[in-house]
Amino acid sequence: MSRTILMLFIVLRVFQISFLCADDTKSQTQGWSLELSGGLQFFTNNDLCLATEAENSYLDLYYRNNPYYQTLDNPGFATFSYQFSGQARIKYRLGRHFSIGASLNYLSGNSSNNGLFSFQWNQNWRILTDSLDYQALDTKLNMVFPNLGLFYRLPLGAKTDMELGLCAGPVFAEARLKRHIIDSIQVREVSPVNEYIMYRDERALTMEGSGTGLGVGANLKLEFKIGQSMGLFFETGYTFYHLPSLSGRSTDSAGGQTRSWEGEWFMVGEQVAKNWGTADFFYPSNDPSLQLRRVGEFELNIHAFLALQLGIYLNL
Amino acid sequence: MNRTVKIIIFILICLLAIATLSASVEDQSGFIPIPAITYSFNDGTALSTMTFTSSEARLFYTFIKADEDAQNKPLFLFFNGGPGSGTSCGLMGFYTGRKTFDNCITGGGDRYIDNPVSWTSLGNLLYIDARCAGFSYGLLPSGTSRNLAGLSSEFLGRNFNSYLDAAEFIRALLLFLAEHPQLQKNPVIIVGESYGGVRATLMLNMLLHYPQYANYRDIYQDPELVDLIQAHYNIVFPEYSGQEVPPAIITRQFGHQVLIQPAIDNYRRYYDGPMLEAPGSLVYQIARETKTTFTPCQNSNCDPMSHIYDFVEYVAKRDIYGCHKPTGWTDSFFDHAANLLLDSEQFQALTNTDPALIAELHPEARSRAYKYAYYAPDSPSGILPRHQDIYARLPHEQKVLLRPRKKNVPTDTTLAPLFDIPSVFGPLLPFDAYYSSLTSDGNIAYFYLNAPYARGYAAYSYHPLTGQKFLQNLIDVKTFITNAKYDLVVYTDALPPALGLHSNLVASSDHQKNLPINTARPGQIEIRYHSGVLSQSGQAIRTIRFPYYTQSSHPVSLTEPHEFYDDVVAWLEEK
Numbered sequence: 038m039s040r041t042i043l044m045l046f047i048v049l050r051v052f053q054i055s056f057l058c059a060d061d062t063k064s065q066t067q068g069w070s071l072e073l074s075g076g077l078q079f080f081t082n083n084d085l086c087l088a089t090e091a092e093n094s095y096l097d098l099y100y101r102n103n104p105y106y107q108t109l110d111n112p113g114f115a116t117f118s119y120q121f122s123g124q125a126r127i128k129y130r131l132g133r134h135f136s137i138g139a140s141l142n143y144l145s146g147n148s149s150n151n152g153l154f155s156f157q158w159n160q161n162w163r164i165l166t167d168s169l170d171y172q173a174l175d176t177k178l179n180m181v182f183p184n185l186g187l188f189y190r191l192p193l194g195a196k197t198d199m200e201l202g203l204c205a206g207p208v209f210a211e212a213r214l215k216r217h218i219i220d221s222i223q224v225r226e227v228s229p230v231n232e233y234i235m236y237r238d239e240r241a242l243t244m245e246g247s248g249t250g251l252g253v254g255a256n257l258k259l260e261f262k263i264g265q266s267m268g269l270f271f272e273t274g275y276t277f278y279h280l281p282s283l284s285g286r287s288t289d290s291a292g293g294q295t296r297s298w299e300g301e302w303f304m305v306g307e308q309v310a311k312n313w314g315t316a317d318f319f320y321p322s323n324d325p326s327l328q329l330r331r332v333g334e335f336e337l338n339i340h341a342f343l344a345l346q347l348g349i350y351l352n353l
Numbered sequence: 354m355n356r357t358v359k360i361i362i363f364i365l366i367c368l369l370a371i372a373t374l375s376a377s378v379e380d381q382s383g384f385i386p387i388p389a390i391t392y393s394f395n396d397g398t399a400l401s402t403m404t405f406t407s408s409e410a411r412l413f414y415t416f417i418k419a420d421e422d423a424q425n426k427p428l429f430l431f432f433n434g435g436p437g438s439g440t441s442c443g444l445m446g447f448y449t450g451r452k453t454f455d456n457c458i459t460g461g462g463d464r465y466i467d468n469p470v471s472w473t474s475l476g477n478l479l480y481i482d483a484r485c486a487g488f489s490y491g492l493l494p495s496g497t498s499r500n501l502a503g504l505s506s507e508f509l510g511r512n513f514n515s516y517l518d519a520a521e522f523i524r525a526l527l528l529f530l531a532e533h534p535q536l537q538k539n540p541v542i543i544v545g546e547s548y549g550g551v552r553a554t555l556m557l558n559m560l561l562h563y564p565q566y567a568n569y570r571d572i573y574q575d576p577e578l579v580d581l582i583q584a585h586y587n588i589v590f591p592e593y594s595g596q597e598v599p600p601a602i603i604t605r606q607f608g609h610q611v612l613i614q615p616a617i618d619n620y621r622r623y624y625d626g627p628m629l630e631a632p633g634s635l636v637y638q639i640a641r642e643t644k645t646t647f648t649p650c651q652n653s654n655c656d657p658m659s660h661i662y663d664f665v666e667y668v669a670k671r672d673i674y675g676c677h678k679p680t681g682w683t684d685s686f687f688d689h690a691a692n693l694l695l696d697s698e699q700f701q702a703l704t705n706t707d708p709a710l711i712a713e714l715h716p717e718a719r720s721r722a723y724k725y726a727y728y729a730p731d732s733p734s735g736i737l738p739r740h741q742d743i744y745a746r747l748p749h750e751q752k753v754l755l756r757p758r759k760k761n762v763p764t765d766t767t768l769a770p771l772f773d774i775p776s777v778f779g780p781l782l783p784f785d786a787y788y789s790s791l792t793s794d795g796n797i798a799y800f801y802l803n804a805p806y807a808r809g810y811a812a813y814s815y816h817p818l819t820g821q822k823f824l825q826n827l828i829d830v831k832t833f834i835t836n837a838k839y840d841l842v843v844y845t846d847a848l849p850p851a852l853g854l855h856s857n858l859v860a861s862s863d864h865q866k867n868l869p870i871n872t873a874r875p876g877q878i879e880i881r882y883h884s885g886v887l888s889q890s891g892q893a894i895r896t897i898r899f900p901y902y903t904q905s906s907h908p909v910s911l912t913e914p915h916e917f918y919d920d921v922v923a924w925l926e927e928k
Contacts, residue, residue, distance in 0.1 A: 292404030
């Protein structure tokens with residue numbers, strides 16, 4: 038990664054020298070500016086959201102598609118699709134068109150689910166009600182992305198400019214998955230009537246992981262000058278973040294017992310066949326007891342689309 | 354002190370140590386504490402995991418040492434079936450130990466006799482009663498009320514399922530061995546009767562393939578058990594200390610099983626009904642002998658085996674465990690033994706232990722003890738109204754076990770005063786009892802109050818998975834199975850084709866009735882595995898000794914003790 042940064046620096050340096058020399062109006066166009074912005078990023082990732090998808094597959098195979106069960110409550114899960122981002126960037130204008138800059142981006146995403154799923158199996162002589170009361174099915178992601186960028190400015194009017202930019206840098210991420218379920222089976226015997234709880238367990242799994250990687254992005258900005266040395270801008274863009282691994286601590290409470298462990302995240306792969314269908318489960322874990330079901334590395338690959346970012350810039 | 358004197362002192366110390374250790378290998382009875390166990394079931398994905406914590410229990414055991422050279426003889430581990438049947442009133446009571454109850458009990462004379470075919474000539478004997486069966490009892494968790502609601506919450510699959518049961522027997526065995534280091538490395542031969550076939554299968558699978566029980570490769574996950582097994586193997590196989598021990602090595606200790614009329618999985622059901630409904634079968638023979646008429650099932654709603662049981666027991670009035678005998682004949686022995694064991698003299702005769710010296714038998718040690726919720730041991734036989742719907746859906750073996758029938762305890766009044774343990778030891782708290790030949794509450798919990806099974810997981814005792822595990826074990830474990838002619842409850846003629854139904858593992862399963870030659874009671878099952886199955890490079894062939902007992906009912910050790918003993922001796926001597 039350090040080699041990449043070094044290469045980027047050299048490229049920027051070459052651009053800086055070439056354009057400084059070429060521009061005869063540098064005294065007017067050179068200078069520093071500061072940009073502050075914030076907004077939403079929509080993103081997809083390959084591995085992190087699979088935790089929620091696997092949970093949906095589990096409910097599909099074992100309950101929703103199970104011909105024995107009738108679905109009573111099925112609120113569904115929200116997927117993890119956008120995050121908040123904030124950015125501070127300092128830029129140096131190399132000339133009329135080109136700038137270089139250093140940015141610090143902060144991105145935070147969180148998908149939070151809870152709800153009661155219940156399913157009923159009428160066995161004629163008794164009715165089983167399976168309840169999976171999700172207290173939490175949460176995915177949380179925080180990332181810091183310090184980066185260097187090269188920007189090309191194109192004046193559109195007296196007070197309006199458009200700017201294209203490329204940036205790259207290291208990314209530091211923290212992720213957290215939480216699955217907290219109160220799982221129970223209530224029985225109602227029909228004749229004679231008798232009701233009891235056959236099973237009840239409160240299970241809470243929390244997985245934490247952190248890691249470093251690389252991000253590269255491109256952005257398009259529309260600037261509106263509102264004074265001699267300041268203006269507003271709207272920005273959109275695309276950034277790809279790649280973190281080859283995460284590792285951290287996990288705790289699992291079930292059956293009244295708690296265990297904890299630390300380790301690198303990996304992908305678990307399982308296939309389950311029932312008479313009414315099959316399902317493949319892929320989800321991240323770092324539970325050492327699931328190592329035999331490891332089917333690959335956990336990679337946090339995020340394709341982030343900057344949908345709407347509003348900012349202000351100051352020419353210093 | 355010169356060198357010679359030092360050597361003499363060292364030798365004396367060694368002799369003293371050996372004598373002390375030897376002295377501790379003595380006949381004894383007592384209780385093995387089973388802790389609360391946290392375990393889980395998963396059904397293919399870890400997301401489906403259901404985690405449980407069982408309640409503590411005390412399992413009753415009796416150890417009878419070998420007649421000679423006990424420290425170098427194998428240990429025979431005996432258990433009966435049920436699930437939930439006592440071993441002390443079963444295999445311990447009849448023709449395995451040094452003393453035995455008579456198989457011609459008439460109600461008078463000696464209640465026990467010297468066993469002419471004592472297995473103590475072959476090795477050391479260890480009998481264990483399952484949770485809440487025999488003398489064993491459960492312990493209420495603190496905070497659980499001693500009332501029907503509290504007890505009902507104990508008789509659930511959480512405490513009563515086949516995997517936990519097998520894991521508890523392993524814990525009891527390993528604890529016993531750890532406390533008897535002279536026997537710890539000795540071969541262990543598992544002897545299970547009836548449902549004991551399931552228990553033996555699961556125990557051996559856990560012992561041979563133990564890592565898969567802590568890495569989500571098996572439906573049952575019990576990491577603590579895996580640690581206990583590894584710790585045991587660290588001592589028994591020090592060359593593998595801290596490493597995974599291969600099954601082929603483990604069989605040096607756990608390499609033999611003797612199964613008496615074993616239930617293994619429900620594939621037998623595809624054959625036993627049709628075989629017994631076929632003209633000329635044993636059922637038609639009974640009809641001829643009793644001058645009754647047997648009509649097979651006439652429609653698809655009729656279950657052949659239930660139909661046959663009803664005919665044999667209620668029309669022909671024969672015993673379904675031994676259909677050449679009158680109704681209730683087999684039960685009478687177990688009921689009788691259960692009562693005799695409540696007499697101090699009889700207890701001591703069989704176990705060579707004074708029951709008064711067993712602290713956990715006394716009421717003072719049983720403040721948390723329980724044995725039943727709905728079915729007290731002395732309650733009339735039959736299913737309570739609450740369980741009638743459950744009963745209708747029970748597997749056949751369980752219907753047979755729990756179906757209403759009259760007690761056959763001898764009415765000989767000379768016996769009554771003998772049952773002194775309850776009166777001498779004192780009354781117990783509600784829901785506790787000194788003895789129970791069968792825990793009906795526990796038995797029902799196995800099948801109908803078992804949460805993972807209710808969700809459709811393969812946690813069912815007779816699930817085909819149990820048969821697969823049996824076949825997996827068979828690769829490494831030398832196996833002997835009895836084939837009793839008159840047993841309709843586990844009709845073992847149906848076993849060979851039933852094993853052949855596991856077509857994913859085996860290419861064929863042949864009942865070779867005339868092999869091996871030159872034996873008094875021939876019979877064997879040849880299993881041919883598919884090439885490459887179960888880590889074998891070529892096509893593995895395994896042979897199960899399967900002798901035919903022409904005079905036997907379900908408890909073969911009771912009905913043909915001499916023949917059974919002779920066959921086991923010859924089988925053990927086979928290379």
